[in-house]
Amino acid sequence: MIGELKHYQGREQAYVKHFLLSEYLESWAHKVASTWEEVAYVDGFSGPWQHTGEAFEDTSFGIALRALSQAKASWKGHGKSVKMSAFLVEKDPGAYANLQAAKALFPDVQMKTYPGSFIDQAPSILRDIPPRAFAFVFIDPKGWGIDMKRIAPLLRRPHSEVVFNFMFDFINRAASIESSGVAASLDKLILDRAWRARLEARPGHIAEKDHRKTVLVDAFSRTLAQLGGYTHVAETTVLRPLKDRPLYSLVYGTRNSKGIEVFRSSQIKALCQQDRIRGFTKLSATAAASDQMEIFGSLSEMAPDPSIAFLAEEECRAKRLLLTLVPTSPASVRWPDLWPRILERNVVTKTQVKQIANELRSDGTLIVLDWGFKQRTLGDHNRVQRS
Numbered sequence: 550m551i552g553e554l555k556h557y558q559g560r561e562q563a564y565v566k567h568f569l570l571s572e573y574l575e576s577w578a579h580k581v582a583s584t585w586e587e588v589a590y591v592d593g594f595s596g597p598w599q600h601t602g603e604a605f606e607d608t609s610f611g612i613a614l615r616a617l618s619q620a621k622a623s624w625k626g627h628g629k630s631v632k633m634s635a636f637l638v639e640k641d642p643g644a645y646a647n648l649q650a651a652k653a654l655f656p657d658v659q660m661k662t663y664p665g666s667f668i669d670q671a672p673s674i675l676r677d678i679p680p681r682a683f684a685f686v687f688i689d690p691k692g693w694g695i696d697m698k699r700i701a702p703l704l705r706r707p708h709s710e711v712v713f714n715f716m717f718d719f720i721n722r723a724a725s726i727e728s729s730g731v732a733a734s735l736d737k738l739i740l741d742r743a744w745r746a747r748l749e750a751r752p753g754h755i756a757e758k759d760h761r762k763t764v765l766v767d768a769f770s771r772t773l774a775q776l777g778g779y780t781h782v783a784e785t786t787v788l789r790p791l792k793d794r795p796l797y798s799l800v801y802g803t804r805n806s807k808g809i810e811v812f813r814s815s816q817i818k819a820l821c822q823q824d825r826i827r828g829f830t831k832l833s834a835t836a837a838a839s840d841q842m843e844i845f846g847s848l849s850e851m852a853p854d855p856s857i858a859f860l861a862e863e864e865c866r867a868k869r870l871l872l873t874l875v876p877t878s879p880a881s882v883r884w885p886d887l888w889p890r891i892l893e894r895n896v897v898t899k900t901q902v903k904q905i906a907n908e909l910r911s912d913g914t915l916i917v918l919d920w921g922f923k924q925r926t927l928g929d930h931n932r933v934q935r936s
């Protein structure tokens with residue numbers, strides 16, 4: 550469970566990041582613990598940083614450790630014992646002392662802390678994660694000076710997945726700086742250097758700012774996918790609280806289709822939450838400036854949600870993509886191979902994709918093979934083709 554919004558004043562973007570993390574990890578820890586006996590959480594830049602909650606409820610590791618503790622307790626209630634462990638790195642000595650003090654708050658999670666640099670500690674963490682554990686790795690640096698090759702062995706660990714905070718706003722600015730030092734740092738973060746040529750080749754109909762975001766985030770997503778061997782990579786954008794500009798991108802990598810399913814539904818909830826928080830933050834800022842709190846208080850209920858239009862467009866795109874991915878009869882595609890490919894590219898839930906496919910089946914556009922007598926919706930045994 551995430552801390553209250555009051556803990557995030559002046560850093561509302563962190564609320565959105567933590568909301569997503571909390572939604573994802575609560576569901577993830579519970580699902581993973583249903584089939585695994587050990588679950589591990591790794592936080593490479595754990596803080597605590599700018600936190601005000603007394604029980605670290607407004608920090609990434611506090612949110613994660615609470616999710617692991619809850620999943621453990623829930624499965625214990627069903628007679629299943631799950632071992633939870635956490636591996637947390639913090640460089641700042643003051644923050645590190647606070648991190649160690651947090652151990653007492655989470656007695657159900659075996660917690661190991663590492664002082665110093667995450668990059669240096671990555672090999673030790675890789676050795677320390679129990680081999681039989683399914684692991685989630687959160688990499689949330691303050692900047693972007695990360696040598697991805699040095700953390701590749703950790704990313705490649707089997708039965709693991711990752712969320713990496715790609716500091717888009719800073720990286721976008723750095724990408725325009727002509728300095729060999731900056732270029733060398735960026736080359737360690739984004740391995741495929743073709744992004745520079747792609748930045749130059751902007752199609753006329755795409756706005757400069759959108760083009761730069763797509764090129765940089767796609768290039769980094771490919772680096773993450775290649776180094777970690779992830780089959781599904783997805784991104785969600787966190788905006789500046791008071792400006793309509795992307796601040797960072799949370800890039801997710803997994804080899805598990807269940808993972809991308811949970812990520813997309815958590816992301817959609819986080820986008821709606823982001824609308825709400827940004828609407829409220831913008832109105833509060835305006836009201837503070839003009840001292841008309843009451844007027845703006847009622848206006849906040851009327852603020853439009855920009856994500857609604859975005860999500861509707863994503864659903865249309867998902868339908869178009871589904872139609873291009875399904876081959877014409879007699880060829881067919883297995884349903885469990887189809888829906889994850891749509892979720893990789895579009896911000897939709899698995900339920901939405903099922904609904905689209907069911908509608909296309911009803912109107913005769915799609916044929917679903919092996920449809921059972923009493924079947925109501927698509928299942929893993931089905932194959933799909935276009936009529």
Ligand SMILES: C[S@@+](CC[C@H](N)C(=O)[O-])C[C@H]1O[C@@H](n2cnc3c(N)ncnc32)[C@H](O)[C@@H]1O
Pocket residue numbers: 593594595596597598607608609610638639640641644665666667668689690691
């Ligand atoms: C953006 S904050 C992380 C916040 C935290 N993940 C959260 O969401 O609550 C980055 C943290 O990483 C620490 N840090 C900076 N460089 C580091 C490094 N090379 N290795 C590990 N920690 C580092 C900072 O002291 C700071 O506490």
